[in-house]
Amino acid sequence: MRAVGRNVLRKDGVSKVTGAARYIDDLTFPNLLYGRTIRSTIPAGEIAGVHLNFDTAGFTIVDYRDIAGRNIVALIEDDQPCLAEREIRHVAEPILLLAHADRERLLAADVQIDYRASTPNYDPAASAITFKTITIDKGDLDRGFAAADRIVEGEYRVGHQEQLYIEPNGVIAVPGPDGPGGDEGGIVIYGSMQCPYYVHRAITVLLDLPDDHVRIIQTETGGGFGGKEEYPSMIAGHAALLARKARRPVKIIYDRVEDMLATTKRHPGIIRHRTGVTRDGRLTAMEIDVLLDGGAYATLSAVVLSRGVIHASGPYRCDHIRVRGRATMTNTPPNGAFRGFGAPQTQFATEVHMDRIADALGLDPVRVRDINALRPGDTTATGQRLGRDCSARQVLREAVARTDFTRRRKALAGSNRGIGLSLFFHGSGFTGGGEVKLASKAALALTERGARILVASTEIGQGTRTMHAQIVADTLGVPYDCIDVNAADTGEVPNSGPTVASRTCMIVGRILQRCAEDMRARLGAMTPRQYLRAHGPLVVTKEYEKPSDITWDDSSYRGDAYGSYGWACDVVEVEVDRDTWQATPVAFTTVHEIGKAIHPMLAKGQIEGGSAQGIGYALIEEVVMRDGRMANGQLTNYTIPTTLDTPAIEVVMLENPYKHGPFGAKGVGEMPIDGPAPAVINALRHAGFDLREIPATPEKIMRARSASPEQRRPSAERESLRSSARSGSELGVGPQRAK
Amino acid sequence: MRGSISNRRLFEPRSLRDALRMLRDEGPLVPMAGCTDLYVSLNFGTLKDTRFLNLWRLDALRKIETRGAGVSIGALATHTNIMRSALVGKRLPMLAAACREIGGVQIQNRGTLGGNVANASPAGDTLPVLAAADAVVVLASAGGIRRVPFTAFYTGYRRSVMRPDELIVAFDIPAVHGRQWFRKVGTRAAQAISKVVMAACDDDRPRIAVGSVGPTVVRLPRTEAALASGASIADARRTLVDEITPIDDLRSTAEYRRRVAANLLARCLTEFGMS
Amino acid sequence: MPITLTINGTRTRITAHPMTRLLDVLREDCGLTGTKEGCGEGECGACTVLLDGVPVNSCLVPLAQADGTHVATIEGLRGRHPLQRAFVEHGGAQCGICTPGMIMAAVALGRKPSMDAMRVGLAGNLCRCTGYWAIYRSIRSAAGASKR
Numbered sequence A: 001m002r003a004v005g006r007n008v009l010r011k012d013g014v015s016k017v018t019g020a021a022r023y024i025d026d027l028t029f030p031n032l033l034y035g036r037t038i039r040s041t042i043p044a045g046e047i048a049g050v051h052l053n054f055d056t057a058g059f060t061i062v063d064y065r066d067i068a069g070r071n072i073v074a075l076i077e078d079d080q081p082c083l084a085e086r087e088i089r090h091v092a093e094p095i096l097l098l099a100h101a102d103r104e105r106l107l108a109a110d111v112q113i114d115y116r117a118s119t120p121n122y123d124p125a126a127s128a129i130t131f132k133t134i135t136i137d138k139g140d141l142d143r144g145f146a147a148a149d150r151i152v153e154g155e156y157r158v159g160h161q162e163q164l165y166i167e168p169n170g171v172i173a174v175p176g177p178d179g180p181g182g183d184e185g186g187i188v189i190y191g192s193m194q195c196p197y198y199v200h201r202a203i204t205v206l207l208d209l210p211d212d213h214v215r216i217i218q219t220e221t222g223g224g225f226g227g228k229e230e231y232p233s234m235i236a237g238h239a240a241l242l243a244r245k246a247r248r249p250v251k252i253i254y255d256r257v258e259d260m261l262a263t264t265k266r267h268p269g270i271i272r273h274r275t276g277v278t279r280d281g282r283l284t285a286m287e288i289d290v291l292l293d294g295g296a297y298a299t300l301s302a303v304v305l306s307r308g309v310i311h312a313s314g315p316y317r318c319d320h321i322r323v324r325g326r327a328t329m330t331n332t333p334p335n336g337a338f339r340g341f342g343a344p345q346t347q348f349a350t351e352v353h354m355d356r357i358a359d360a361l362g363l364d365p366v367r368v369r370d371i372n373a374l375r376p377g378d379t380t381a382t383g384q385r386l387g388r389d390c391s392a393r394q395v396l397r398e399a400v401a402r403t404d405f406t407r408r409r410k411a412l413a414g415s416n417r418g419i420g421l422s423l424f425f426h427g428s429g430f431t432g433g434g435e436v437k438l439a440s441k442a443a444l445a446l447t448e449r450g451a452r453i454l455v456a457s458t459e460i461g462q463g464t465r466t467m468h469a470q471i472v473a474d475t476l477g478v479p480y481d482c483i484d485v486n487a488a489d490t491g492e493v494p495n496s497g498p499t500v501a502s503r504t505c506m507i508v509g510r511i512l513q514r515c516a517e518d519m520r521a522r523l524g525a526m527t528p529r530q531y532l533r534a535h536g537p538l539v540v541t542k543e544y545e546k547p548s549d550i551t552w553d554d555s556s557y558r559g560d561a562y563g564s565y566g567w568a569c570d571v572v573e574v575e576v577d578r579d580t581w582q583a584t585p586v587a588f589t590t591v592h593e594i595g596k597a598i599h600p601m602l603a604k605g606q607i608e609g610g611s612a613q614g615i616g617y618a619l620i621e622e623v624v625m626r627d628g629r630m631a632n633g634q635l636t637n638y639t640i641p642t643t644l645d646t647p648a649i650e651v652v653m654l655e656n657p658y659k660h661g662p663f664g665a666k667g668v669g670e671m672p673i674d675g676p677a678p679a680v681i682n683a684l685r686h687a688g689f690d691l692r693e694i695p696a697t698p699e700k701i702m703r704a705r706s707a708s709p710e711q712r713r714p715s716a717e718r719e720s721l722r723s724s725a726r727s728g729s730e731l732g733v734g735p736q737r738a739k
Numbered sequence B: 001m002r003g004s005i006s007n008r009r010l011f012e013p014r015s016l017r018d019a020l021r022m023l024r025d026e027g028p029l030v031p032m033a034g035c036t037d038l039y040v041s042l043n044f045g046t047l048k049d050t051r052f053l054n055l056w057r058l059d060a061l062r063k064i065e066t067r068g069a070g071v072s073i074g075a076l077a078t079h080t081n082i083m084r085s086a087l088v089g090k091r092l093p094m095l096a097a098a099c100r101e102i103g104g105v106q107i108q109n110r111g112t113l114g115g116n117v118a119n120a121s122p123a124g125d126t127l128p129v130l131a132a133a134d135a136v137v138v139l140a141s142a143g144g145i146r147r148v149p150f151t152a153f154y155t156g157y158r159r160s161v162m163r164p165d166e167l168i169v170a171f172d173i174p175a176v177h178g179r180q181w182f183r184k185v186g187t188r189a190a191q192a193i194s195k196v197v198m199a200a201c202d203d204d205r206p207r208i209a210v211g212s213v214g215p216t217v218v219r220l221p222r223t224e225a226a227l228a229s230g231a232s233i234a235d236a237r238r239t240l241v242d243e244i245t246p247i248d249d250l251r252s253t254a255e256y257r258r259r260v261a262a263n264l265l266a267r268c269l270t271e272f273g274m275s
Numbered sequence C: 001m002p003i004t005l006t007i008n009g010t011r012t013r014i015t016a017h018p019m020t021r022l023l024d025v026l027r028e029d030c031g032l033t034g035t036k037e038g039c040g041e042g043e044c045g046a047c048t049v050l051l052d053g054v055p056v057n058s059c060l061v062p063l064a065q066a067d068g069t070h071v072a073t074i075e076g077l078r079g080r081h082p083l084q085r086a087f088v089e090h091g092g093a094q095c096g097i098c099t100p101g102m103i104m105a106a107v108a109l110g111r112k113p114s115m116d117a118m119r120v121g122l123a124g125n126l127c128r129c130t131g132y133w134a135i136y137r138s139i140r141s142a143a144g145a146s147k148r
């Protein structure tokens, strides 16, 4: 029986429900030491002195001078030190590392750091350091605005969001001689992570070791959502430094507070739109300005910004678009990867803005979207011509029909309930030339009963092992149960690139499929066993091959930004309590077109889970930053949705295959989180509360402008008739101004 | 960061008398009930005390029983015990309602009424109920028993009249004859800390208490007096706003708390049939 | 003074500081690492075990208060509980870190919990992966299975 398209049992299911699955904190080693990180308590300044106010006997103590290689967390820019030397750029910046065999003594150790404080900057618009700027230009903006009957402007704000995987970050570093490199001092690192090869590179640079002296092994990982994309390189570096110095295994597990205070979050952003529209609702010009708060170091800000700006004009056709994006530095802990990667921020703005355009024109929000939704043959902001796998209108129409949106909207008018929708898309795989640069590899080893998958893609809950095994099983023509999946261990698997960007199925899955095709051809009529007897071991390794019809020019930001896009539409009904302004999502429907659901249940799990996270982002998840420090870094004060906060989620999956995806599959991991926030805000607007910012806490809803036309204050809306419209730069909506 | 425990000492009394004697002779000791507050601070590393008294075995303090027309609830009764008690359900449904909204089941199964009160957070959910119901806190020490009206129990933010050698042993709650009302407004739908929490009853005259709007839970004597002398809901709202002193904090704003407290009052009074 | 408790049916003597968290006793002294720590503040429920049959957060229970009790952990279900199979079949476990605590809390819901009972009874168990509905479907299906 074929495996693809069926809900086969997930590979890691049994171990997870029995408690047998081993997460990093479940492992121990002989002679283990526990590690602890001493961090800065100020947001900006210099270290003036370090005092160890404890008996240091039995302690291993590491600072930047113990670093043999380069003191950086190697990623894109090399700006972030693994341990601060002098300069402090944010609260919770690591300065000193301690290890001890006795946790109680470790906890009791008192370290005092003296500082020379300087003035921090928390305003991304006022920052002196810009990590990245990107401009996307399509057509001629002036012409577009000239063709407009009206211009609608708006400014939208999104806050930080914490990934809040339930398993905090943790690693164990085990130094040689048992490890690679033997007595020469190689190191093995076990940990909770998404990208073993990111960690591998960071450690070789930090410790100045050859590649084969460093081995990274992913342990069962209790959620990532992007939060274990780049950060594990940091904590692994710390454990490795301690372990090398102590010549003993060192375990560092963050507690929840440390994890919240020190690790990356979703970038906050300010997004401005200035849009030209005709009376009948056609978009003639879109001018969009995106500002992301990168935090103290560059980490992945450049690529987050890239995905953000490419998605900023939404799934809409428009001939004249300019998107300008900037990510700047502030004195807060670095922001980084989080499911969606810039797209939730920018599409929030687009989708709330679309409703305001509809309002301004007195048109139905569905109609405005339907007129403008991208169709096959249309081009995106980067000039990518969409193929038949573009489904923007299908998902919109399906969602509207399913929810009886238009009638429902009329029926609810004037009540304390509102209904809103959002139409969105999400590119699968790395942006632009990313996949070519990565040149990912995957391999398949023939086994007696089938094959063993060798990829560095990690299972973090989304079902990597299962979905890959399904693709291989059907391509090879063997039962699903005959496919094994190797641990993501850099000592055994090739570099398949990071487990991010909705690429694990579409990109890595496709490479695996090619391995399986090749293996099947070699097997011919033989069974695996017969082949092994006759020819000995067989390992097929393949590298990413760019489909010839994909082109991208990074210097002009033009071309096929992604191989393919998923398309989706969310509809949410929200009830606002008249006494407390608490908004409760009471019904949620989402229609997702994902190419092909390799495992419908896993795909649905991604959509439900991502939608729930999106609802949290929309309503209750608020990082309160005070003096550069997350002031609510406990689960009791940073609230994520519980059972009672999560409405029933109706999931509809449509399939419109992508020709280069395995069995037609596109990505599904990230897209679900792009849509809920704008849908919720649009529903609130329908219920009478005009918000431009998330999270829409009751406090903000209470203070929101009334969205009903008769109460609307003139200053609240900055629409102007075409005759009085000025160009973007005159209005100052181009480059961001300081407040 | 987690606090260490090797330097801490736990006393294990076998009876209430034992416990009170230990408090007198070995004190100061920090009483440990369900530990749903204490162990959070221990795990956060903010608990500095080193000597503790384990109350958990003192089953005598778990009783929920009739006391005249009212109820007496032992300090160690858990939120689960209380919400499941038929007696409480009948005589003091607003307390059952409060306990039902505390934490999740795991917290309800361990957290106690005595702990909620002794912890003295202004956001404690059972506190407005006890205040509105004119409960009496029964305090015991080796020297004897002291009965303190709940409304006189707190003296300031996280401060009360309870002495270090005393334990809360029970709450005596006189009969409430009129309707009862409870509403919690938390940071999310479940497992939430209150931003505003209100309890009220309309015996011969309305009695109203609010939490999270000042350093301690408060009764609203002026609002109550106004209502007793026939004030309108609109007037009562205004009086309430003058009577509470909410602040901006991590979880909410003073303005929100003020406006929501006024709205809850109006909602409650409307449900009580006033206008 | 050693403390005696029954863990998954086996009487066990523990020699540890009486204020040690039950969670640490299970994970470190008994090697039962199926019970997880997600927060140490009673919020996430990943450390949920049954203490004399009722769910508690083992990160908030001092060993001294578990003296003489029966503790049931995920390992005690021995892979044979209908809920365990159902969580695999219906997508109730994604990353799996919340799963042991979630299943123990679900065990305490009894045979055929209503939708309300599930939503209220699991409100103290956070799951960041599933959005909860696959968990309800798993529990529902286990209820159906155990009826047969």
Ligand SMILES: Cc1cc2nc3c(=O)[nH]c(=O)nc-3n(C[C@H](O)[C@H](O)[C@H](O)COP(=O)(O)OP(=O)(O)OC[C@H]3O[C@@H](n4cnc5c(N)ncnc54)[C@H](O)[C@@H]3O)c2cc1C
Residues within 6 Å of the ligand: B030, B031, B032, B033, B034, B035, B036, B037, B038, B039, B040, B055, B075, B076, B101, B102, B103, B104, B107, B110, B111, B112, B113, B114, B115, B116, B117, B118, B119, B123, B124, B125, B126, B166, B167, B168, B169, B191, B192, B193, B194, C041, C042, C043
């Ligand atoms: C996840 C979570 C959710 C929560 N949700 C809520 C909520 O929704 N609403 C709410 O109000 N609270 C909530 N709490 C707080 C807590 O659960 C309650 O305050 C609970 O009632 C405390 O009782 P306890 O027995 O656990 O107290 P403990 O932690 O044992 O003790 C708390 C304090 O009271 C003292 N004490 C305890 N008993 C006595 C006594 N008999 N005499 C004298 N002093 C005593 C202790 O010394 C200590 O200072 C929550 C806690 C957690 C961890």
Ligand code: FES
Residues within 6 Å of the ligand: C036, C037, C038, C039, C040, C041, C042, C043, C044, C045, C046, C047, C048, C057, C058, C059, C060
């Ligand atoms: S670890 Fe115990 S509740 Fe989170």
Ligand code: FES
Residues within 6 Å of the ligand: A166, A222, A223, A461, C092, C093, C094, C095, C096, C097, C098, C099, C126, C127, C128, C129, C130
């Ligand atoms: S399955 Fe990952 S937290 Fe629940």
